Amino acid sequence: GENVEQHPSTLSVQEGDSAVIKCTYSDSASNYFPWYKQELGKRPQLIIDIRSNVGEKKDQRIAVTLNKTAKHFSLHITETQPEDSAVYFCAAKGNNYGQNFVFGPGTRLSVLP
């Protein structure tokens, strides 16, 4: 089955700097890759996603890149702000029967003022 690894597990950056979180997946049939943000004590919320027919997607300060050949995808946050501090989860899923969402273990991002 699918296995998703995520690095780093913790990340501290200065306010205004960029943050990059990387995920790798094992199942080449996976074709949908969402990123979720979870603030302390809150529910996970989708911040951006990418499908396998595109290589990059941007939404204001957030971007995701996908390398299907290498089977990895990354979250990029530019001009970080203290409110970006949270745990970020990547996930992977395919369309085949039995392919469920598989989440990475999470990255705790701290943005230092």
Add this chain to the structure above:
Amino acid sequence: NAGVTQTPKFQVLKTGQSMTLQCAQDMNHNSMYWYRQDPGMGLRLIYYSASEGTTDKGEVPNGYNVSRLNKREFSLRLESAAPSQTSVYFCASSEGFHTDTQYFGPGTRLTVL
């Protein structure tokens, strides 16, 4: 719209007790999911219902049962709670099963003594 709602928010059980976690969504979504979240392990799928009338096991189904009561409601039952089931439980829903955005409920924090 309330989105995805869960009850209760908190619960403490003794080993061997049973309980049912309730989940409802008002977005007319077809698919619903139950996850558990443990520190450092991300979200793991317990059971899912791809459409009304169907349920399937996820990654960690042992010790749990589910019921898709109707299109809106999806419950998770612990028949004989064990300390290993201490976790935060999230319900989620999506419009379709394949590569559709999942919306999460607020979570239930369960402690089994």
